Amino acid sequence: MSTDVSSPHASPPATSAAPARRGSLLHRIANSFVLRRLVRSAFVIWVVATGVFLLVRLLPGNPVDVYINQQISLYGKTYDQAAAEAQVYFRFDPSASIFEQYGGYLLGLLRGDLGTSITTPGVTVTEKIAQYLPWTLYSVGLALIISISIGLLLGMIMAYRRGGIIDNLVTVIGSTFHAIPNYLLAILIVVVGAVQLGVIDYARMRGNISPGLEPELSLRFLSDIGYHATLPMLTYILTTAGTWALIMKSSTTQVLGEDYVTVAKARGLKDVRIQSDYVGRNALLPLIAQIATQAGFVVGGAIFVEQTFSYEGVGLLLFESINTRDYPTIQGVLLVVTITVVLANLAADLVNAALDPRIRLGAGGAA
Amino acid sequence: MSLEGSTTAALAVPSKKARRTGRNPLARLVSEMTRSVEGFIGLLLVLAVLAFSLIGPLIMGTDVSGDASRAWEGPSAQHWLGLEGSGKDTFHLLVIGGGTVLMVGFLAAAITTVIAVAIGALAGYVGGRLDAALLQLTDIVMTIPQIVLLAVVGAFYKLDSPALLAVIIGVLTWPVLMRSIRAQVLSLKEREFVEAAQLLDVGWFRIVFGEIVPNMASYILINFIIAVTNAIYAMVGLYLLGLAPQRGTNWGIMINDAWTKGAMFNPDAMPYIVAPVVMIVLLQLGLILLTRTLEEILNPRLRER
Numbered sequence: 001m002s003t004d005v006s007s008p009h010a011s012p013p014a015t016s017a018a019p020a021r022r023g024s025l026l027h028r029i030a031n032s033f034v035l036r037r038l039v040r041s042a043f044v045i046w047v048v049a050t051g052v053f054l055l056v057r058l059l060p061g062n063p064v065d066v067y068i069n070q071q072i073s074l075y076g077k078t079y080d081q082a083a084a085e086a087q088v089y090f091r092f093d094p095s096a097s098i099f100e101q102y103g104g105y106l107l108g109l110l111r112g113d114l115g116t117s118i119t120t121p122g123v124t125v126t127e128k129i130a131q132y133l134p135w136t137l138y139s140v141g142l143a144l145i146i147s148i149s150i151g152l153l154l155g156m157i158m159a160y161r162r163g164g165i166i167d168n169l170v171t172v173i174g175s176t177f178h179a180i181p182n183y184l185l186a187i188l189i190v191v192v193g194a195v196q197l198g199v200i201d202y203a204r205m206r207g208n209i210s211p212g213l214e215p216e217l218s219l220r221f222l223s224d225i226g227y228h229a230t231l232p233m234l235t236y237i238l239t240t241a242g243t244w245a246l247i248m249k250s251s252t253t254q255v256l257g258e259d260y261v262t263v264a265k266a267r268g269l270k271d272v273r274i275q276s277d278y279v280g281r282n283a284l285l286p287l288i289a290q291i292a293t294q295a296g297f298v299v300g301g302a303i304f305v306e307q308t309f310s311y312e313g314v315g316l317l318l319f320e321s322i323n324t325r326d327y328p329t330i331q332g333v334l335l336v337v338t339i340t341v342v343l344a345n346l347a348a349d350l351v352n353a354a355l356d357p358r359i360r361l362g363a364g365g366a367a
Numbered sequence: 368m369s370l371e372g373s374t375t376a377a378l379a380v381p382s383k384k385a386r387r388t389g390r391n392p393l394a395r396l397v398s399e400m401t402r403s404v405e406g407f408i409g410l411l412l413v414l415a416v417l418a419f420s421l422i423g424p425l426i427m428g429t430d431v432s433g434d435a436s437r438a439w440e441g442p443s444a445q446h447w448l449g450l451e452g453s454g455k456d457t458f459h460l461l462v463i464g465g466g467t468v469l470m471v472g473f474l475a476a477a478i479t480t481v482i483a484v485a486i487g488a489l490a491g492y493v494g495g496r497l498d499a500a501l502l503q504l505t506d507i508v509m510t511i512p513q514i515v516l517l518a519v520v521g522a523f524y525k526l527d528s529p530a531l532l533a534v535i536i537g538v539l540t541w542p543v544l545m546r547s548i549r550a551q552v553l554s555l556k557e558r559e560f561v562e563a564a565q566l567l568d569v570g571w572f573r574i575v576f577g578e579i580v581p582n583m584a585s586y587i588l589i590n591f592i593i594a595v596t597n598a599i600y601a602m603v604g605l606y607l608l609g610l611a612p613q614r615g616t617n618w619g620i621m622i623n624d625a626w627t628k629g630a631m632f633n634p635d636a637m638p639y640i641v642a643p644v645v646m647i648v649l650l651q652l653g654l655i656l657l658t659r660t661l662e663e664i665l666n667p668r669l670r671e672r
Contacts, residue, residue, distance in 0.1 A: 040506075044506065048510070175652075175656065175659060179654075179655045179656075180648050181600045181647065181648075183608075184603075184622075187622065187626065190631060191641060195631050195637075296512045297512070297513075300512030300514030301514060301604075303515065304514070304607065304608060307608060318518065322610060323609075327523075330519055330523075331519075333515070334515055338510060338511050341510050341511070341512060
């Protein structure tokens with residue numbers, strides 16, 4: 001996300017491509033765009049992990065203290081007993097110094113150890129998240145892809161036919177749906193579609209899978225999970241597609257004014273080729289830079305939307321853990337969701353660099 | 368709901384027409400607003416919701432007493448939107464429920480905007496290491512899904528008052544705006560008037576906050592409104608999920624109450640769930656229409672396209 005959205009066509013600084021540095025292989029590895037991005041992503045994850053550690057362990061009123069005090073006051077346990085239990089759930093050694101605890105916590109994270117759920121004894125947080133996360137990735141990811149494709153197409157049409165019916169219609173509908181918070185749209189879908197009109201079988205469509213159906217690679221299973229994901233995905237798509245279309249429109253409009261498009265037309269290239277290779281490819285760049293921000297936003301919104309549709313994704317897991325004060329799970333979900341967004345960012349950066357070589361060269365500076 | 372991409376172009380250049388007429392800028396703004404149907408509707412919507420929520424309670428009072436024996440009564444001439452689960456008048460609750468939403472929205476947006484402008488202007492003007500470090504910081508904060516973080520912070524630490532909620536939303540959401548302010552400052556600081564101020568040696572503080580920031584006023588205003596919509600999204604969401612304490616009356620709490628009591632399956636209770644939803648949607652729609660039009664008015668480059 002280092003690329004400034006406002007100036008996707010900024011000229012790259014000349015220094016990083018200086019021929020003198022090209023010689024040494026080590027330099028080229030150290031300067032490699034992919035490596036720099038990987039290190040940066042790892043750094044972000046480390047900072048967030050540390051932040052979560054401080055939030056959970058150190059700040060006044062932190063969950064570990066709360067848990068220990070609760071055990072003492074509710075069940076009359078001694079401090080040592082309560083602390084020993086907290087240690088099991090949160091995976092730390094209360095007698096160790098805070099630095100040793102921090103080290104242990106980071107090592108645990110590297111092994112994928114996020115502690116044990118308080119509310120469902122014996123189940124580790126990692127197992128729990130592994131059970132819920134795929135559903136969110138599937139519904140949010142697929143919805144994002146569909147929404148971006150729709151927005152891309154509409155946006156290009158709008159830019160080519162500015163002031164036309166499609167342009168005006170999409171602008172009005174898009175900004176209306178953009179204005180409706182996704183959780184309210186979810187409620188409206190249930191209230192209007194299921195109760196008033198009766199076109200949506202809310203009772204059957206709730207959840208992420210029909211009861212009794214086991215995950216397997218069959219048409220029945222795939223159509224079932226598609227059926228259950230329809231409502232959350234519809235919500236995500238309706239609330240975001242208009243925004244994508246508007247971003248794509250303004251970016252395409254900008255590209256259409258560039259000299260190289262005029263040159264391409266003057267050379268008599270086919271319209272289809274100009275649209276895809278000259279306009280589309282360049283207009284896409286600012287869009288990809290936005291995917292990362294939007295992905296984080298949609299994943300965040302999933303807490304609200306999944307709860308409304310009882311869709312058992314990571315958002316619902318977070319909601320339930322917050323309600324039952326299952327702190328290790330809350331901490332785990334926050335970490336995993338952030339890591340997911342970091343990875344989505346990384347992917348967007350890499351795709352962007354593949355499409356626009358200037359980013360690979362230009363990102364050497366302060367970014 | 369990031370609108371970063373659509374609002375990044377520089378807005379400091381007054382339009383040619385504006386320079387010619389040279390009227391009072393506010394009057395000009397109003398006349399331009401009324402010329403755009405979209406913007407006028409937006410303005411009316413926002414004013415209507417503001418009047419409804421700020422003047423309404425003065426007329427109807429803030430005390431709502433309920434008669435539990437008349438729970439879930441349907442709409443009537445006396446109770447326009449019917450009664451809710453404990454026999455309170457839904458319309459009255461609707462009137463009272465807007466104040467908190469607006470207060471949190473505007474307070475959180477004000478905090479976000481102040482932080483973003485201060486840090487963004489500094490980073491853009493000073494540049495160098497400070498700029499790089501602050502950008503790195505925003506990169507990290509922006510990565511964490513803010514709604515998730517808000518929910519978690521709300522779970523760990525009791526958010527007892529709406530004002531506290533507003534402060535937390537404000538403190539967590541500044542990075543996106545800070546980046547676009549920074550980009551603006553980067554382009555503005557090359558202008559002649561900044562150079563002139565530098566030659567007068569008035570000091571960086573006066574250059575940044577006396578020369579550059581006032582020149583971004585319209586841009587900041589637009590982003591402030593966007594920040595209001597984002598803050599309302601976050602706060603209503605938290606109340607609606609029950610992740611913020613369900614004390615007092617606001618539209619989020621009403622929807623949560625209606626949803627958990629299954630009001631949508633009861634035709635008589637339908638207004639109780641639909642009315643607050645409609646109010647929030649109208650407010651958000653009005654604010655967004657307003658920003659779109661303000662953007663067009665204040666950024667002639669967009670209009671020419």
